[in-house]
Every structure is written in structure tokens, then in C-alpha cells.
Amino acid sequence: MPSPRRNIEGRPLVASASSSSSSSSPGSPAHGGSSRFEFQSLLSSRASGGDPTCARLRVSDSPVHRRGSFPLAGAVPSQAPPPPLPEEDRMDLNPSFLGIALRSLLAIDLWLSKKLGVCAGESSSWGSVRPLMKLLEISGHGIPWLLGTLYCLSRSDSWAGREVLMNLLFALLLDLLLVALLKGLVRRRRPAHNQMDMFVTLSVDKYSFPSGHATRAALVSRFILNHLVLAIPLRVLVVLWAFILGLSRVMLGRHNVTDVAFGFFWGYMQYSIVDYCWLSPHNAPLLFVLWN
Numbered sequence: 001m002p003s004p005r006r007n008i009e010g011r012p013l014v015a016s017a018s019s020s021s022s023s024s025s026p027g028s029p030a031h032g033g034s035s036r037f038e039f040q041s042l043l044s045s046r047a048s049g050g051d052p053t054c055a056r057l058r059v060s061d062s063p064v065h066r067r068g069s070f071p072l073a074g075a076v077p078s079q080a081p082p083p084p085l086p087e088e089d090r091m092d093l094n095p096s097f098l099g100i101a102l103r104s105l106l107a108i109d110l111w112l113s114k115k116l117g118v119c120a121g122e123s124s125s126w127g128s129v130r131p132l133m134k135l136l137e138i139s140g141h142g143i144p145w146l147l148g149t150l151y152c153l154s155r156s157d158s159w160a161g162r163e164v165l166m167n168l169l170f171a172l173l174l175d176l177l178l179v180a181l182l183k184g185l186v187r188r189r190r191p192a193h194n195q196m197d198m199f200v201t202l203s204v205d206k207y208s209f210p211s212g213h214a215t216r217a218a219l220v221s222r223f224i225l226n227h228l229v230l231a232i233p234l235r236v237l238v239v240l241w242a243f244i245l246g247l248s249r250v251m252l253g254r255h256n257v258t259d260v261a262f263g264f265f266w267g268y269m270q271y272s273i274v275d276y277c278w279l280s281p282h283n284a285p286l287l288f289v290l291w292n
């Protein structure tokens with residue numbers, strides 16, 4: 001027996017017959033019978049006098065049906081309106097433009113991410129570069145950044161240095177918190193081709209949106225460019241590091257392109273929050289006294 005046709009979400013499509021017979025009984029659509037097919041509207045706006053442009057198409061009103069595609073003998077004129085179908089059996093024939101655009105973007109994202117995931121495994125086309133990508137992964141990991149900042153704080157002997165490092169610590173902790181919140185909220189699974197062999201992870205790191213490495217890369221590089229006096233080549237290197245780190249996330253198969261793109265945006269915005277809440281001996285004297 002052929003399996004029922006399914007809609008885009010994998011749910012069975014049901015064409016309801018207005019006659020009271022079941023779909024497999026003689027005279028029913030499945031038997032080439034004459035019953036009136038209906039794909040019921042989610043809004044049933046025609047019946048309720050709603051906006052006709054939003055109404056989903058009723059097959060009985062469609063040109064195909066009007067031309068008499070089912071001009072079968074023994075047609076029984078419908079008398080009573082058909083019973084409403086359960087919500088999950090209805091077919092939305094008028095998806096919104098935004099819905100189509102989002103689905104298309106998602107499809108491009110998945111396709112591109114799969115194509116770029118050339119270091120996802122040892123046997124992948126660029127599998128030999130994988131160790132280098134994993135080294136890059138550690139360079140953007142939260143632990144080395146947190147420990148490095150704490151170490152520098154402990155060694156710093158100037159107020160100005162301490163202030164910058166204190167704010168870097170605040171930025172890194174804020175980033176961990178906000179990314180964990182977002183990941184827990186969105187719950188997008190990592191790509192299927194990812195191997196979960198990452199260096200120390202938190203429980204939310206089974207989710208991929210947004211990329212924590214990309215947020216950190218954008219946040220830290222903006223922070224460094226704003227607070228360290230660096231020669232131009234070093235400034236270029238900082239930006240390159242952030243960009244290559246983001247790209248490596250997709251190449252390793254850890255993320256889809258949109259996870260990284262949004263991660264860069266989010267990290268960049270997080271710096272604005274840090275800058276706005278800048279901690280100094282004036283607005284957070286206790287913090288600085290306690291550290292001493």
C-alpha cells in the first residue's frame with residue numbers, strides 16, 4: 001500500500017471528502033469517486049468574511065476543479081459542510097513570503113556549510129589541515145582567554161593596566177553568559193557532519209547557534225583594537241585571526257555559516273555593552289580595592 005503523501009513538515013496530507021464515507025470506500029476520492037475534495041483553510045477566512053487574499057485555496061474552488069476534473073457519474077451534491085479536519089492534517093497553500101525567504105536562507109546555509117566543512121573529519125578532503133584548525137579552536141576558547149586575563153591581572157602593577165584587564169575579564173564572562181543563554185534559547189543542533197571532539201565544553205555547547213568562538217573573536221579583537229596601542233601589521237593580524245577563527249568553525253564542521261555570521265555580529269555588539277558599562281575605580285571602586 002503506498003504511503004500517504006506528506007506536506008513539507010512530513011505530516012500526511014489529507015484530502016477530505018464531503019461525503020460521510022471513509023476515504024477508501026467506493027465513491028470516495030481514493031476510488032475515483034465523485035466526492036467534493038477540500039483542502040481546508042487554516043484561516044477559513046472566506047467563511048468568516050476575512051481577507052480573501054489570505055485565504056488558502058479550496059480545491060473545489062480551484063480552476064482545475066471548476067473545469068470539471070472530476071466529472072464523475074453519480075456525483076452526490078454535498079449537503080452538509082464537511083467536518084473540520086484536525087489542525088495537523090490541514091495544508092497551508094499560502095506560505096508567507098518571509099517563510100519562503102527564511103526556508104531558502106536555511107537551505108543555502110546548510111548547503112554552503114556542508115560544502116565548506118572540508119576538515120570535518122580525518123578522511124575529509126582537507127582532513128590533513130584538521131590539527132591546525134583545532135589549534136585555532138583552542139586560540140579562541142574561553143578557558144585560555146580567562147586564565148590568561150587572570151594571570152595578567154595578577155601581574156599587572158599599574159592602575160590603567162588593571163582597569164583594562166578587569167574590563168576584559170568582565171567582557172569574557174558576559175560573553176559566556178549571553179552565548180549560553182542564546183544557545184539554550186535557540187537550541188539549534190550542530191551540523192550532522194560535526195565530530196563532538198571539542199576541547200572542554202559546557203552543556204549548552206551541544207548547540208551551535210551562535211558560535212561562541214565567533215562571538216569571542218569579534219568581542220576580543222574589537223576590545224584589543226580599542227584599548228591596545230598596536231602597530232598596523234599587528235592590528236591586521238588581530239582582524240585576520242578573528243576572521244580565520246570564524247571560518248575554521250565551519251571548516252571543522254562545528255557550525256553552520258549563519259551561526260558564525262551571527263556570532264560575529266553578536267560579539268561586536270557585546271563590546272558596545274562592555275564599553276557602555278566600562279568598569280573604573282570611579283564607578284566600581286570596591287572591585288579595584290578588593291583586587292589589590
Ligand SMILES: CC(C)=CCC/C(C)=C/CC/C(C)=C/CC/C(C)=C/COP(=O)(O)O
Pocket residue numbers: 141142143146147176198199200201202205207208210211212213214249254
Ligand atoms: C576562570 C573564571 C573567572 C571563570 C570560569 C567560568 C567558566 C564557567 C568558564 C568555562 C569556559 C568554557 C568551558 C567555555 C566553553 C567555550 C566553548 C567550548 C565554546 C563553544 O564555542 P562554539 O564556537 O563551538 O560555539
